[in-house]
Amino acid sequence: MTITEADFEFISSVVRAESAIVLERGKEYLVESRLLPVAKESGHPTIADLIKQLRRSPMGPLRGQVIEAMTTNETSFFRDVHPFHALSDTVLPELIRARAAERSLNIWSAASSSGQEAYSIAMLVSDALVGQPGWRVRLLATDISQQMLDRTTSGLYSQLEVNRGLPAQRLVKHFTRQGTHWQVNEDLRRMVECRLLNLDAAWPMMPSMDVIFLRNVLIYFDIPTKQRILARVRSLLRPDGYLFLGGAETTLNLDAGFERVQIGNAPAYRLRSEGKTA
Numbered sequence: 001m002t003i004t005e006a007d008f009e010f011i012s013s014v015v016r017a018e019s020a021i022v023l024e025r026g027k028e029y030l031v032e033s034r035l036l037p038v039a040k041e042s043g044h045p046t047i048a049d050l051i052k053q054l055r056r057s058p059m060g061p062l063r064g065q066v067i068e069a070m071t072t073n074e075t076s077f078f079r080d081v082h083p084f085h086a087l088s089d090t091v092l093p094e095l096i097r098a099r100a101a102e103r104s105l106n107i108w109s110a111a112s113s114s115g116q117e118a119y120s121i122a123m124l125v126s127d128a129l130v131g132q133p134g135w136r137v138r139l140l141a142t143d144i145s146q147q148m149l150d151r152t153t154s155g156l157y158s159q160l161e162v163n164r165g166l167p168a169q170r171l172v173k174h175f176t177r178q179g180t181h182w183q184v185n186e187d188l189r190r191m192v193e194c195r196l197l198n199l200d201a202a203w204p205m206m207p208s209m210d211v212i213f214l215r216n217v218l219i220y221f222d223i224p225t226k227q228r229i230l231a232r233v234r235s236l237l238r239p240d241g242y243l244f245l246g247g248a249e250t251t252l253n254l255d256a257g258f259e260r261v262q263i264g265n266a267p268a269y270r271l272r273s274e275g276k277t278a
Contacts, residue, residue: 002032003028014054018198019200021220054066067144068148071144073111076161080246083268087121095241104136105211106208107125108139108236109141111214111215117215126188140206142196144198149195152192158181200225200228209237213244218245218249243270245267257271258271
């Protein structure tokens with residue numbers, strides 16, 4: 001089936017009101033693919049029937065199911081590889097030296113989805129701190145979807161999910177087989193703190209961050225929303241910290257407070273030194 005223009009506009013308005021995500025024309029296929037399982041699960045014969053019910057009860061439980069479906073992003077372990085190489089080879093060694101006195105690291109996975117990114121980071125931090133006891137690591141994983149955060153908390157992944165991007169040696173080292181699934185070991189699960197957060201709504205109090213992964217989420221927002229989010233990120237990032245964005249994302253022409261640096265094959269962003277201009 002093909003979603004009507006009116007139904008697409010209605011879903012777009014609901015999603016934007018709840019998450020600030022902009023669904024532009026041409027994304028009808030995405031709405032259909034995401035809402036078809038919701039329609040089946042909620043007992044609606046078609047997506048059109050589901051949307052009709054949502055129009056009748058716009059603030060009912062169906063609204064939450066639709067938002068959950070439309071805001072769940074594609075993810076995998078060590079997605080795109082290069083930012084994680086930069087983190088393990090350059091950023092973590094540098095920050096561990098710089099924080100030797102305080103022995104503390106704060107890292108934020110700001111659109112963590114079902115947790116693969118947060119646990120990928122946790123594995124690298126755990127490996128980097130081997131033989132260095134006494135470090136306090138706070139790894140914050142946030143997402144707009146409570147369902148995704150629940151999955152992160154459980155740390156339980158299917159064989160298909162661990163096959164995507166997770167090297168076999170890390171699977172054996174950091175996971176335990178649970179029937180047909182694999183569960184992240186308790187030491188890593190304790191390292192990750194999950195919290196519900198809408199990037200375009202009020203943020204809770206958070207510590208200054210050494211590293212922020214804000215990857216593959218800015219692309220869904222309009223320019224003013226991107227600028228607001230980057231300004232908030234800038235206020236949280238420590239002067240010698242690092243921001244990682246998705247491959248199709250940049251701070252250029254959005255926030256002059258950042259400067260781009262290249263770490264191997266990965267671009268990253270740092271706070272611009274005082275006196276420099278964009």
